[in-house]
Amino acid sequence: MTHTVTLDDFTGVWTLERVIQHEDGASARFSGRAVWKPDHKGLAYHETGEMVLETGARFLAERRYLWSVDLSVWFEDGRFFHTVPAQGGPTAHWCDPDQYDGHYDFADWPAFTVTWHVRGPRKDYRMETRYHRSDDFADAAAQALG
Numbered sequence: 130m131t132h133t134v135t136l137d138d139f140t141g142v143w144t145l146e147r148v149i150q151h152e153d154g155a156s157a158r159f160s161g162r163a164v165w166k167p168d169h170k171g172l173a174y175h176e177t178g179e180m181v182l183e184t185g186a187r188f189l190a191e192r193r194y195l196w197s198v199d200l201s202v203w204f205e206d207g208r209f210f211h212t213v214p215a216q217g218g219p220t221a222h223w224c225d226p227d228q229y230d231g232h233y234d235f236a237d238w239p240a241f242t243v244t245w246h247v248r249g250p251r252k253d254y255r256m257e258t259r260y261h262r263s264d265d266f267a268d269a270a271a272q273a274l275g
Contacts, residue, residue, distance in 0.1 A: 132217075134216075138239075140165050142263040149256045157182045163175070163176045170197060172195070174193060175192075213233055
């Protein structure tokens, strides 16, 4: 049975592993952590980690979103991104000219998976991210200190 999530369920520090597979065979991996931290509008999401391309090139990467109590997700600049289905399932985002089709899977809560299929004139890839709640004391301390 799947878990029905609320915004508060995400509060805290999570580890994440992401695989990006392009239709042409190119791939990349991202490993890092995601922190959902209380904000006056909901939860501020901040993801940091290392991206490794199939060539071996490595670089640091990060992204930020704002999650609202209704599980709507907003880009850092205030534009709407998508809504998280509380019981898992499909979601989508149109970013002209690209279509982002997502799926949330909460069946293994408190671990969960988010998959995006992105298609457009110059994009065609699948991105799967697996989140696990962090038990690492250092992560918990980092969250508490901001």
